[in-house]
Amino acid sequence: MTEITENEDAHEFRSEAVSLWRITFAPLIWAVHFAACYGATALVCAKDGAVDGLRLGIGIGTGVALVAIVWLGWQAWQQWDLVRDRDWENDQGTGEDRHQFLGHAAFLLAVISFIGVSYVALPALLIGTCR
Amino acid sequence: MTRPAPLPVAEGPYPPTEEMLNAPVPPEEQERGKAELRAAWKTPEGWRYFSAVNNTEVGVWYALTAFGFMLLAGLLALAMRVQLAFPGMTFLDADRFNQFFTMHGSAMMFLFAVPMFEAISILLLPAFLGARDMPFPRLSAYGYWCFLIGGCFVLGSLLFDAGPKAGWFMYPPLATEEEGVGPDIWLLGLSFIEVASIAAAVELIVGALKCRPPGMRVNIMPLYAWYVMVVGGMILFAFPPLIAGDFLFELQRSFDWPFFDPERGGDPILWQHLFWIFGHPEVYIVFLPSIAIAAMIVPTVARRPIVGYSWIVLSAVGTGFLSFGLWVHHMFTTGLPQMSLAFFSAASEAVVIPTGIQLFAFIATLMVGRVRMSLPMLWIAGALAIFVAGGLTGVMLAIVPFNWAAHDTYFVVAHLHYTLFGGMVFPVIAGVYYFYPFFAKKLLSERLGRWSFWLIFTGFNVTFLPMHLTGLMGMPRRVFTYPESSGWGTLNLVSTIGAFVVAAGFAVFVYDLLRPKSRQGQIPRNPWDAGTLEFSHDVPEEAWGVRSVPYITSRYPLWDQPKLVERMDAGRYYLPDAPDHQRETVVTSVIDAKPIYVQRVTGPAWITIWAAIFTGGAFIFPTFHIYKPAIVCGAFAIVCVLYWLWTSTARPPRDEMREAGLGLRLPTYTSGPDAVGWWGMWITMLGDATAFASIVFGFFFYWTARPDFLPAGTDHAIGTWVAAAALLGVLAWAATLLAREVNRRGNVMLARLALGLAPLSAAAAAATAWLAVRDLDPVSHVYPAILWALMVWLVVHLCAGIVMQCYCLAGSLFGKVTPRHDADLRNVTLYWHFMALKVLVTAALLGLVPGWLP
Incomplete structure (x- = not known):
């Protein structure tokens, strides 16, 4: 029998013990990247029309965003720990399954964010004008 | 000065062992607990019934009211279809036609789709979570009464020929220059309802995060709770820009401040931005909770756990984010730079991926399960068919050049009705059939249900499939009539006939829903053999929600925890009694659902209705440019809310600890991030900050x-x-x-x-x-x-x-x-x-x- 005051999970799987926010980091990067692309384009096209600089900037920003997402995705992949225990579902009511589930969800969100960021960067690659 | 002792924290054994759960509860203990809970949760009777705040009462009123508004908005659509049946009809004149289409869209979105989500969630979420009630029942009741008053006010304007007529998205300059009070009714009446929506969102997010039963960690909570959390978050970031837009718009209407007037430096496009930053996520706010109903029905039908739980969570969260990057695809013809348009086109294509994933997860579950076809599943199947068709035209419309060609034609009308019927109406009706035994303790008719399905499904396709063609042939939306030479006559006639078939289907559904069922006798407790907690409900009905709050270790506790219901009924779990005859529920931690404290839940009150009436006055009087009574009403509304907070929330308790059952002792008071009130404030302020950010966005x-x-x-x-x-x-x-x-x-x-x-x-x-x-x-x-x-x-x-x-x-x-x-x-x-x-x-x-x- 364990006491409720003993917090055995808190040490072992501390990373998300207080918050769900972690799984949204990758989509948040997508959101920031998206808003920055849109804002910068609106500004450049309305003010001076320096499209080449804009495209370069979006390219650099996209690179940074993708690297950050890959890094988050890699961390989430390790947290999911699929290779070791081959557990795809993580459907038990244990601290370990909760920990791995959040890793799984964060990993999948990193994948979709990677795709989203790549899609949003395509216009800057393909379109060379504000018109 | 001595430092006060800290508040007590939970103590005692946790989690409960099998041995503890097997210990029998003496019969007299069981009876005492039942009697106390009955007294605490007694639903008021007679005319006092309307002072009830319990989620099962408010949820049903909310759902029925939203459904009533939907039927009225549907009648408006029928009238419009009659007018368009033949070229040159004179059934409605242009002015009334304009009022009707504006009100049809506004009512369907603001008075039906979003409130219906809130209604269903208020009704069902506590049951999914084995909670006694929502954390803030009076807030739900207040939201409901605001919704009722605001909805009647907005729809009632049609009776006085005073309805808004600039379309449901109220574009300036048409809407800012429109004579009469129509736009003001739209702006203030709907702002009022938006406030109620945000209140419900706060309630639902806190409910899903903090009111789960002990042991229900985030990886095993019902998918519906995930969707509620995502959608609640979306409401918080989507509705405030519209409220900010309404604020600017009404300042222009009332005081001639030129926010959207280009002659004095304003810009009508700002309204389009603010409206669609709300408007596109709104589509997903409507869609996700409805598809969440499918996520509850599909495993029951397939008689196995959902395939790809994590994938569906990904899909819900991913869609929630990506849906905020789509709003400009409603504005492709406004002359924004090509590159800007392309960003939104790309994001619109990307959102298809998470949306598709959840549909594939459902199909996979059905493929590997042992399917037992039922009426709710029939409606879900119809929903998937229709939604996929709507999604495909959505992919077409997200492509800028095609969008230019189809813009403002009936093609768009067809597309949006396919997505909304498939993504919202059909799953919600499926949900009504599926959950009816839970909330009404009766069953709906299988035969009438099939009739209703085939009438609505056929009628829907007969109405809207031809509209794709009507649109491609060039018929613009929102015209009140058309010449015979246009060649659109036959297709329109077909659509009108289809609309009446849909109406017949709804008539069958309404009859089935409302007909007396007293001869049916007592229904089985779990008629579909579902695995989730709501079907542990009491038949015949008890108002206490759950007899005792269970300890959960599985995604499908009714399947995997064999003695669960028996133990719940015996009062073997937490809070099996109510010694003070007070309403209470357990509040747990966000991630792992460890019990933290026992939350006192507020009971029946009239103050919520008074607060709603005065809030209504504060919004409705300014519509007619009457400001002094509005200010008085506003002040009274504040006084009502303060009275209600002062008398019944966060009062220092008499006993600091409470025996919560199974040896666990829980505090009865907490403050800061552990408390539900703190979370309510935090979430409200996120929404408020978004509205403020929208005005700052306006500046730049x-x-x-x-x-x-x-x-x-x-x-x-x-x-x-x-x-x-x-x-x-x-x-x-x-x-x-x-x-x-x-x-x-x-x-x-x-x-x-x-x-x-x-x-x-x-x-x-x-x-x-x-x-x-x-x-x-x-x-x-x-x-x-x-x-x-x-x-x-x-x-x-x-x-x-x-x-x-x-x-x-x-x-x-x-x-x-x-x-x-x-x-x-x-x-x-x-x-x-x-x-x-x-x-x-x-x-x-x-x-x-x-x-x-x-």
Whole structure:
């Protein structure tokens, strides 16, 4: 029998013990990247029309965003720990399954964010004008 | 000065062992617990019934009201279909046709789709989570009464021929210049309902995060709860831009401040941005909770756990994010730069991926399961078929050149009805059939259900499939008639016939829903053999929600925890009694659902109805430009809410601990991030900050979009007063923070002093903010107008902050707030953290940014 005051999970799987926010980091990067692309384009096209600089900037920003997402995705992949225990579902009511589930969800969100960021960067690659 | 002892925390064994759960409960204990719970949760009778706040009552009223509004909006559509059946019809004149299509869209979105989500969630979420009720039942009731008043007001305008007629998205300049009160009714009536929506979102997010049963960690909570959390978050970030837009719009309508008037520096495109930043996520706000119903039905039908739980979570969260990057695809023809359009086109294509994933997860579950076809599944199958068709035309419309061609034609009408019928109407009806045994304790008719399905499914396709073609042949939407030479006559006639078939299907459904079923006898408790907690309900009905709050270790507890229901019924789990005859529920931690404390839940009250009536007055009088009664109503509304908070929330408890069952002792009071009130404030402030950010966005939007912003030689806000406002505002924040800290350390006198100083400082900040812009003329140009708007926004929030500080001061003086029981003070400090940020940003925009802009 364990006491409720003993917090055995808190040490072992501390990373998300207080918050769900972690799984949204990758989509948040997508959101920031998206808003920055849109804002910068609106500004450049309305003010001076320096499209080449804009495209370069979006390219650099996209690179940074993708690297950050890959890094988050890699961390989430390790947290999911699929290779070791081959557990795809993580459907038990244990601290370990909760920990791995959040890793799984964060990993999948990193994948979709990677795709989203790549899609949003395509216009800057393909379109060379504000018109 | 001695430091007060900290509040007690939970103690005792947890998690419960199998041995503890097997110990029998003596029969007299069981009877005592039942009697106490019955007394605590008794639903008021007779005319007092309407003072009920229990989620099962409010949820049913909410759902029926939203459904009633939907039927009325459907009748408007039928009238429009009659008018369009033949070329040159004169059934409706142009003016009434305009009112009808505007009201059809507005009512379906604002009075049916979003409220229906809130209604269903209020009704079902506590049952999914084995909770007794939502954390803030009176807030749900208040939201419901606001919704009822606002909805009747907006729809009622049609009876006086005074309805809005500029279309459901109210584009200026058409809507700003429109004569009569139509647009004002739309703006104020719907703002009022939006406030109710945000209230419901706060309630639902806190419910899903904090009111789960012990043991239900995030990886095993029902998928519906994930969707509720995502959708609640989306409401928080989607509705505030619209509220900010409404605020600017109404300032232009009432006081001629030129936010959308290009002749004085305004820009109608700003409205389109603010509207669609709301409007596109809105589509997903409607879609996700409905597809969440499918996520509950599909495993039951397939008789196995859902395939790809994590993938569905990904899909819900991913769609929630990506849906905020789509809004400009409603604005492809406004002349924005090509590259900007392409960003939104790309994001619109990307959102298809998560949306598709969840549909594939459902199909996979059905493929590997042992499917037992049922009526709810028939509706889900219809939903998937229709939604996929709507999704495919959506992919087409997200491509800019095709969009230009199809823009504002019936192709768009067909597309949006396919997505909304497939994504919302069909799953919701499936949900009604599936959950009817839960909330009505009766079954709906299988035969009538099939009739209704095939009528609506056939009728729907007969109505809307031809519209793709009508649109491609060039028929614009929103025309009240068309010439015979156009060649659109036959297709329109087919659509009209189909619309009547849909109506017949709904008639069958309504009859089945409302016909008396007293001869049916008692239904089985779990008629579908579902695995989730809501089907542990009591038949015949008990008002207590759950007999005892279970300990959960599985995603499908009714399948995997064999003795669960028996133990719940015996009162073997948590809170099996109510010694004080008080309503209570267990509050648990966000991630792992460890019990933290026992939350007192508020009971029946009339005050919520009074608060809603006065809030209604505060919104409805300004529609007719009557301001004094509006201010009086607003003041009374505030008094009502304060009375309700003062008398029934966060009162220091008589007993600090409560025997919660299974040897666990839980505190009855907590403050700060453990408490549901703190979460309510935090979530509300996120929404409020979004609205503020939308106005700030407006400021910079004018700067990028308008060459005459800032206008040459214009007057600016007075720097000294701006600086004074910033300083005083920050001082008010610091005093509040100081009060919280010294109060916690037991120095009550200093805390009271700080709480006396803080409102004075805040009032001075409001006065100086006004002085800073007093000499500017907001009617002359958009620049002074937006400075005024920022000032008004700030002052209103400062006033709210002052009321809160005074509330805490009074609490301290009258023993409601003590060094140990400081929940109110901590929540108010949280408000003031956001307030300080607003003060600084507003001051920067008023005083600094105009000097920096090139």
